[in-house]
């Protein structure tokens with residue numbers, strides 16, 4: 301009886317591992333590459349990159365000498381600006397945006413330039429400081445300079 305029980309448990313375990321492996325690889329295959337442009341001296345950019353990788357994105361890391369000139373070229377105003385600027389599937393993703401919001405953006409494909417977390421709020425992915433968390437919003441923006449709340453995080 302015990303032997304059968306153990307056998308069943310190991311079968312379930314194996315099935316679960318196979319399921320996990322196939323789902324995570326399928327997810328990674330469906331996600332477009334994130335190209336992250338950042339100032340060469342930025343360190344929290346690397347922490348955000350690790351967050352994206354943990355969400356299944358592959359990330360290309362591109363240091364840029366004049367990151368603010370690059371931001372302006374991408375339609376990121378000074379009000380929206382943060383440390384890094386990523387291009388993902390044609391969208392601009394500015395700052396410490398959570399991976400889940402990027403996935404929703406890619407699924408919904410709205411007619412906007414991109415989404416941003418302006419500044420560097422504490423507690424955003426890559427800006428963790430213990431239990432400290434700022435409330436913040438992920439905002440969408442378009443070429444006309446219109447911004448809208450895409451997702452509100454309140455703490």
Ligand SMILES: [Cu+2]
Pocket residue numbers: 344345383384396420426
């Ligand atoms: Cu940062």
